[in-house]
Every structure is written in C-alpha cells, then in structure tokens.
Amino acid sequence: MILPFHDQLDVRAAAPRVERHLQRGGLLAYPTETVYGLGSRAVAAEVRALARLKGRREGKPFLLLVASRAMAEAHGLRFTRSAQALSDRFWPGPLTLVLGGAEGKLPDALRGPEGGIAVRWTSHPAMARLITILGFPVTSTSANRPGEPTAPGTTAIVDQFGDDVTAGTLLVLDGGTLGNLPPSTVIDCTAAVPRVVREGAIPVEELRSAVGSLAP
Numbered sequence: 001m002i003l004p005f006h007d008q009l010d011v012r013a014a015a016p017r018v019e020r021h022l023q024r025g026g027l028l029a030y031p032t033e034t035v036y037g038l039g040s041r042a043v044a045a046e047v048r049a050l051a052r053l054k055g056r057r058e059g060k061p062f063l064l065l066v067a068s069r070a071m072a073e074a075h076g077l078r079f080t081r082s083a084q085a086l087s088d089r090f091w092p093g094p095l096t097l098v099l100g101g102a103e104g105k106l107p108d109a110l111r112g113p114e115g116g117i118a119v120r121w122t123s124h125p126a127m128a129r130l131i132t133i134l135g136f137p138v139t140s141t142s143a144n145r146p147g148e149p150t151a152p153g154t155t156a157i158v159d160q161f162g163d164d165v166t167a168g169t170l171l172v173l174d175g176g177t178l179g180n181l182p183p184s185t186v187i188d189c190t191a192a193v194p195r196v197v198r199e200g201a202i203p204v205e206e207l208r209s210a211v212g213s214l215a216p
Contacts, residue, residue, distance in 0.1 A: 001165070002154055005031065005173035011126050014173060015133045021171045022134070027053055027164070029143050029157050031175030032065070033124045034094050034183050034201060035150040036143035036157060038170075039065065042075075044107040047139060051109075053164060055145045061110045062139045063096055063118035067131035072119050075137065076102035082211045083189035089210040092123035094184040094201035110139065116190040126175060142183070153177040 003014045022028065025046050028039045038054060040046040042064060050062065066072045069087055073079070078101035079087065086097060098116035110117045120140070122128050131138055143151040144160060151157045154174045157165075164170035185200035187207065194211060196204055 001168065002158075002172040002174050005126050005175045007126065008129060011129045011133070015130055018130060018171065018173070019134055022138075025049065026168070027170045028138065028173065029151075029154070029161070029170055030127055030130075030138075030173040031124055031178060032122055032127060032140065034181045035178060036153070036175075037065075037140040038143045038161075039138040039140045042106050042110065042137055042139055044109060047107050047109045050139060050141070053161065053170065054141055056141065057146075059113075061112050061118065062141045063120060064106070064110060064137045065120055065122045065127065065131060065140045066137045067128045068121060071131075071137060072099070072121070076105040077117060077119060080189050080192060080194075082187075082192070082194040085211050086187060086189070086194070086207065087121070090202055090207075091121040092128060093121070094123070094182075095207075096120040096184045096186040098186065098188040098190055098197065100190045114188055114190050116188065118186060120184055124175075126173075130173075152179075 004010045022041050027050055030037055040050045077099040083097050096118050098118045100116050102117055143157050154172050157172055161170050183200045185202040186197040188195040188197050
C-alpha cells in the first residue's frame with residue numbers, strides 16, 4: 001500500500017494505519033530530510049526482517065530516528081558533553097550521533113562495532129510528527145538494495161521492493177520526489193572526544209565550532 005504523506009493532514013490520516021502495520025511487525029518506507037528510508041520498530045525480529053528486505057550484510061547496523069532528544073534518552077542512550085553540544089546546535093537535522101547506552105532497551109543488532117547506536121532527530125516535519133504520534137522511534141536505512149542508487153521517490157521504491165509492497169509487508173509513505181541531497185553527517189560520540197565517521201550534509205568545520213575544545 002502507498003499512502004500520501006505530504007502534510008500534517010496526511011500524517012494524521014496515515015498514523016493509525018502505520019501504527020497497526022508496525023505493531024504487526026510490518027516494515028515502512030518513508031521520506032526523510034535527506035533520502036527515502038526503510039524502517040521498522042526497534043524490535044530484534046523486525047530489525048532482522050528489515051535486514052533481509054534491504055539485503056544488508058550481517059554486522060552492519062541501522063540507525064534510529066527519534067522525534068526528540070528526550071525520546072533517545074528514554075531508551076537509555078547516553079549523551080556525552082560533545083553529544084549534548086552537537087544535538088543542541090544541529091538537532092533536529094541531518095546529523096547522526098553514535099551514542100552509548102541503551103543496554104537491554106534496544107536490540108544489539110542496532111549496535112555498531114564501537115558499541116554505540118546511531119540516532120538522529122529527523123527534521124522532516126511529516127516524519128517527525130509521525131514518530132511523535134507513534135511514541136516510539138523507527139529504525140532507518142536508505143531505501144535501496146546494496147549497490148543500487150538511493151530512491152528519490154516512491155516509483156523507485158516500488159521498482160526495487162514491489163513484491164513486498166504487493167504482499168503488504170512494506171507500507172510506503174509518499175512524500176513526493178526528494179532532491180539529490182547528501183546523507184547525514186555521522187559523528188561517534190561514544191567517547192569523550194567525538195570522531196567523524198562520515199562526512200555529509202553538515203560541514204565538519206561547523207561541527208568543530210559546536211564542540212569547541214572537545215574537537216579532535
């Protein structure tokens with residue numbers, strides 16, 4: 001199924017269907033401030049189902065989308081001084097922070113080799129509102145199979161994942177065609193001194209300015 005997802009009226013109409021779909025273990029395709037994403041609830045079995053859909057190799061985790069820093073903290077994620085400074089400056093927005101904590105509260109499949117979980121407070125207004133209504137975070141990975149280009153819209157998603165859409169496994173939220181935007185910048189904040197994992201939408205110099213003396 002494909003649902004319109006352009007404005008707050010669409011969000012309110014879609015939210016009950018999305019919640020029922022996710023509660024049944026279904027998967028979701030949705031727009032973000034960068035590219036279209038694929039996601040699930042942060043439940044171990046559903047994260048594994050997302051990995052199968054994506055064709056993701058074992059050991060490469062997904063990130064987590066939240067609608068507030070409080071939502072991340074409620075799931076046990078720890079904000080170091082640098083993570084606090086970066087989230088104060090750039091959240092909501094295209095900045096992904098790798099945070100420690102959440103042992104026993106989030107699936108270990110989301111945890112990267114450094115022991116942290118990647119999390120972003122999305123600035124996409126419709127998706128942020130949906131997550132607020134749901135009351136729980138949604139996992140996220142780009143809506144493409146490995147080696148394929150990221151999907152700029154729902155046509156490309158259906159081209160790659162049409163069987164799952166037809167089967168009802170994958171529910172698609174149609175937010176229109178997205179621009180050719182860079183992915184989020186990823187910063188590892190599991191230690192006292194932050195480390196750049198991936199350069200992206202936010203320039204590294206702006207990040208250094210935000211953390212001051214903690215910058216590497």
